[in-house]
Amino acid sequence: MATPAQTPVAAVRLPLRPDLAGLTPYGAPQLDVPVLLNVNENPYPPSEAVVADITAAVADAARGLNRYPDRDFPRLRSELAEYLQVESGVSLAPEQVWAANGSNEVMLHLLQAFGGPGRTVLSFAPTYSMYPEYARDTLTGWVAGRREPDFTVDVDHAREQIAAHRPAVILLASPNNPTGTALPLQTVEAICAAAATGGPAAEDGAATAAVVVVDEAYGEFRRAGTPSALALLDRHPHLAVARTMSKAFGMAGLRLGYLAAAPALVDHLRVVRLPYHLSALTQAAALAALSHRDELMAQVASLRAERDALVTWLREHGLRVADSDANFVLFGVFDDRRAVWDGLLARGVLIREVGPEGWLRVSVGTPAETAAFRAALEEVLCW
Ligand SMILES: Cc1ncc(COP(=O)(O)O)c(C=O)c1O
The missing domain is CATH 3.40.640.10 (Type I PLP-dependent aspartate aminotransferase-like (Major domain))
Known part of the structure; x- marks a missing residue:
């Protein structure tokens, strides 16, 4: 029996949608540096009590993983x-x-x-x-x-x-x-x-x-x-x-x-x-986390206070700062924001180069992380 003609692997062209040609995946750089203030995460990891409850709930859900989850x-x-x-x-x-x-x-x-x-x-x-x-x-x-x-x-x-x-x-x-x-x-x-x-x-x-x-x-x-x-x-x-x-x-x-x-x-x-887009493990972990909501949310008030103090400090140093109701602050305006971003990174602090030209965004971290950001910024801007 004749073997079907094979197209050489290198010649195979995938039928990518033309509007996706040349695009790269979305996402901030995930760099391994000591102070991560670039993607607006909550800097506080869950407590051991929360981890234990999530672990137990996930283990329980794992016993039923032969079945699809509740849709x-x-x-x-x-x-x-x-x-x-x-x-x-x-x-x-x-x-x-x-x-x-x-x-x-x-x-x-x-x-x-x-x-x-x-x-x-x-x-x-x-x-x-x-x-x-x-x-x-x-x-x-x-x-x-x-x-x-x-x-x-x-x-x-x-x-x-x-x-x-x-x-x-x-x-x-x-x-x-x-x-x-x-x-x-x-x-x-x-x-x-x-x-x-x-x-x-x-x-x-x-x-x-x-x-x-x-x-x-x-x-x-x-x-x-x-x-x-x-x-x-x-x-x-x-x-x-x-x-x-x-x-x-x-x-x-x-x-x-x-x-x-x-x-x-x-x-x-x-x-x-x-169908079944939310896995049984996700549902179990989310329910366990929600049962600890008071503890998980305990840091929100201190993050808000930390944010407000950061806004005041940046303004006192003559920078423009957008009013913030979030856990991050947009500040500037710099002629060369990339140089400021680079200077902070060289000092172990990763923030985000995003937003209108000249502005930078920093997430609110723990008091120690925010202090590291301030110290690094003082050096970079020669304050
Ligand atoms: C404005 C806004 N909406 C939605 C999201 C998405 O959050 P998630 O998919 O983690 O719930 C983000 C994440 O940074 C965000 O900044």
């Missing part, structure tokens, strides 16, 4: 609803909560359900650099309106952008990354009002809403008096508020993000999720 994870949704009620005073039913492997995946579900070819996602830059990637990966058009010099969003500008682009989804990070800026509730409300009939036309020509996503990944770090957009949920069926266990909970390695929205909106996300 709809009602217990986890119920615990997350209860946590949100305690944290923000807004009462939610478990059916209003959805979760996935990080809030990145939760937001991808939103784009999979509501975006797509011929549709647009609108945001306001500078903002979280993954947003255009969700758009790209779901073949959704990407439009970035502008943020003001203080990094808030002007309501009239937002209304104009909605009218011009009829977006299917509007992504509002609040507190925003990389600037730390929280949006006033009035801004979110005005955008929700404009979005109620501001989405793409339905097949029958009727107006639809744009889904407004308030990404509160850093919500727990907000300053006193800054309310959560969760308070608006009962009035806006097209609003979703995304949260994560990666930041305030100090569980970035767990990969557990979630959102709250009207049950009908959540039901649409259940259509696009992969």
Whole structure:
């Protein structure tokens, strides 16, 4: 029997989507240096008591790993609803909560359900650099309106952008990354009002809403008096508020993000999720971590205080610093920000070169880490 002709391995060309040609994967450099202040993690590892409970819960779940996990994870949704009620005073039913492997995946579900070819996602830059990637990966058009010099969003500008682009989804990070800026509730409300009939036309020509996503990944770090957009949920069926266990909970390695929205909106996300997307081990570990929420959240107040002290110190030294409701601070403005970033790295402190030209972002660490950052910056800037 004749052997089929083989194409030489080197000549095989993969059918990569043309719009992905030459692109590199997203991600900050993961360097091995003593002081890591570059990806807005919580600097405090879980206590041994938390580790022991997670270990026991995961071991228990491992005994049932021959079975697929619960697809709809009602217990986890119920615990997350209860946590949100305690944290923000807004009462939610478990059916209003959805979760996935990080809030990145939760937001991808939103784009999979509501975006797509011929549709647009609108945001306001500078903002979280993954947003255009969700758009790209779901073949959704990407439009970035502008943020003001203080990094808030002007309501009239937002209304104009909605009218011009009829977006299917509007992504509002609040507190925003990389600037730390929280949006006033009035801004979110005005955008929700404009979005109620501001989405793409339905097949029958009727107006639809744009889904407004308030990404509160850093919500727990907000300053006193800054309310959560969760308070608006009962009035806006097209609003979703995304949260994560990666930041305030100090569980970035767990990969557990979630959102709250009207049950009908959540039901649409259940259509696009992969079957059994949330592993039994993740569900078990998340439930165990949530049972320790008071302890895990104990550091939030000290991180907030540390952040406020850092903002004051940078300003006292004559730098511009964006107001921050998050666990990081955007500061500048430098003629050569790369030189400052390099100088800090040479002294063992890794921060992030991100945001508008001339600015740098530093995450709030432990008091010792923040002190190391200050000492290094003093040297680099010859203060
Ligand atoms: C604004 C914002 N949203 C969402 C995320 C994603 O968080 P995770 O996928 O870990 O929940 C991040 C991570 O840095 C972020 O900065």
